[in-house]
Amino acid sequence: TCAISPKAIVSDACASYSTLEKLNSKVRPHVDDLTQQTDFFSYYRLNLFKEGGCPFWNDENGMCANIACKVDTLDKEEDIPKIWRAAELGKLEGPVAKHPGKTAQKERPQRPLQGSLGENVGESCVVEADDECDERDYCVPEDESVTAKGDYVSLIQNPERFTGYAGDGANMVWDAIYRENCFQKSSFPHTAALGMTSVPRGPAAFDFRAVLQDAGRQQMLEQQVQQGSQGTNSALTGLGFEDECLEKRVFYRVISGMHASISTHLCWDFLNQTTGQWQPNTQCYIHRLHMHPERISNLYFNYALVTRAIAKIGPQLRSYTFCTGDDDQDAATKAKVLAVTEGAAAVPHIFDESLMFKNGEGPSLKEDFRNRFRNVSRIMDCVGCDKCRLWGKLQTAGYGAALKILFEFDNNKTPGAPELKRTELVALFNTYARLSSSMSALTEFRSMVEAAEAAE
Numbered sequence: 001t002c003a004i005s006p007k008a009i010v011s012d013a014c015a016s017y018s019t020l021e022k023l024n025s026k027v028r029p030h031v032d033d034l035t036q037q038t039d040f041f042s043y044y045r046l047n048l049f050k051e052g053g054c055p056f057w058n059d060e061n062g063m064c065a066n067i068a069c070k071v072d073t074l075d076k077e078e079d080i081p082k083i084w085r086a087a088e089l090g091k092l093e094g095p096v097a098k099h100p101g102k103t104a105q106k107e108r109p110q111r112p113l114q115g116s117l118g119e120n121v122g123e124s125c126v127v128e129a130d131d132e133c134d135e136r137d138y139c140v141p142e143d144e145s146v147t148a149k150g151d152y153v154s155l156i157q158n159p160e161r162f163t164g165y166a167g168d169g170a171n172m173v174w175d176a177i178y179r180e181n182c183f184q185k186s187s188f189p190h191t192a193a194l195g196m197t198s199v200p201r202g203p204a205a206f207d208f209r210a211v212l213q214d215a216g217r218q219q220m221l222e223q224q225v226q227q228g229s230q231g232t233n234s235a236l237t238g239l240g241f242e243d244e245c246l247e248k249r250v251f252y253r254v255i256s257g258m259h260a261s262i263s264t265h266l267c268w269d270f271l272n273q274t275t276g277q278w279q280p281n282t283q284c285y286i287h288r289l290h291m292h293p294e295r296i297s298n299l300y301f302n303y304a305l306v307t308r309a310i311a312k313i314g315p316q317l318r319s320y321t322f323c324t325g326d327d328d329q330d331a332a333t334k335a336k337v338l339a340v341t342e343g344a345a346a347v348p349h350i351f352d353e354s355l356m357f358k359n360g361e362g363p364s365l366k367e368d369f370r371n372r373f374r375n376v377s378r379i380m381d382c383v384g385c386d387k388c389r390l391w392g393k394l395q396t397a398g399y400g401a402a403l404k405i406l407f408e409f410d411n412n413k414t415p416g417a418p419e420l421k422r423t424e425l426v427a428l429f430n431t432y433a434r435l436s437s438s439m440s441a442l443t444e445f446r447s448m449v450e451a452a453e454a455a456e
């Protein structure tokens, strides 16, 4: 079979980059249609400004921004001319708090206290209680209860792109995610075992020296962090990580792939500080992605993983009630959902989740894996830029939903649909849309680099 085993890299031998790219070119129009043309999937409710802010370190030390720090963060972008800093970056000023289905929400049937949902009552119709949490959740779910604090956000009006958020605050968040939540203290895999040999296009002939040197330094640092944290773990010395740390490797790849996708978007939709235009920034791409093929590999890995989750949940969504309050819209939404799920199912065995949590320490790792992923979702409250936090939270929730579908539900054994909240579904499909547009952007970037090389 040609499944992308969690053990494997995305390699040419099997489900290659080009296989995934071809799939993406077919499915992407449906994904865009779903996430951009339906109310259900283009509004997301979340608590963007959690009381207490960052739960992991003291907000007062200035390292982690909260609402007040948001303006500070943007003001520190000294290179951005004021005139369009206000006009363009001003759009970061948070969500639009309205939702077309809000009135209808009040009339929705309430969740029965116990037992199954009523006939024709989909999970999406249910207004959830505060803090309701399923032990199978991989992230802290956003809830839509009327009492919960949160806003509806138009994802279309707040696109993920360059924001200028950088420096200590951003570093601290990524650091916390990689260091504290990636099993590094116990037995973090060596970079070489992470499938980093899959190079989409070798950068060898490419001579952007300054960028190269800088990227080289970064890569070394990245490896030092990873090697350093496992250096004292003698149990791993000489052992093949292939069998030893499968789940941990997958965890790392999911995080790194998400990070790579965020980087791709900020490079693709970048604010040219000279012209004031939003446009692709090739240097940004080279620096953050091209010179780090392992990051690109992890992004493709995530695409395969989420594609599999979407395909797996597809049959369940046939009977899902999309409560938009309008029958025609409901039907149209479902048709668009099925176009995506059926498209995603076109490459069978794209990712084989059945290999995980099986052998060795695998089964005992599941809870740890889940808890660590929940931690990552909590760390998102430490992101000091509202828009980055919005997309960080959404994507963490999206991966959380994907992992839940992959590892907590067996289509053959579990009766009934996985209880996915509306927010989880919205996050899942929008995360897929992010990966999908990242893949397209990477293809474009690669062509730009080739064109630049040819012109030299």
Ligand code: FAD
Binding pocket: 160, 161, 162, 163, 164, 165, 166, 167, 170, 171, 173, 174, 218, 219, 221, 222, 255, 256, 257, 259, 260, 262, 263, 266, 295, 380, 383, 387, 388, 389, 391, 392
């Ligand atoms: P960073 O991207 O901050 O990376 C820090 C370090 O992590 C690097 O030095 C490298 O060692 C390592 N690293 C980088 N990429 C990877 C990878 N894929 N895999 C493994 N290791 C890696 N900025 C925006 O402009 N728009 C956004 O929408 C946005 N969203 C964000 C969301 C979150 C959750 C966070 C934490 C930050 C976000 N940022 C966003 C900021 C952005 O991600 C960078 O932090 C910022 O641009 C500074 O980049 P940097 O060059 O310092 O490297």
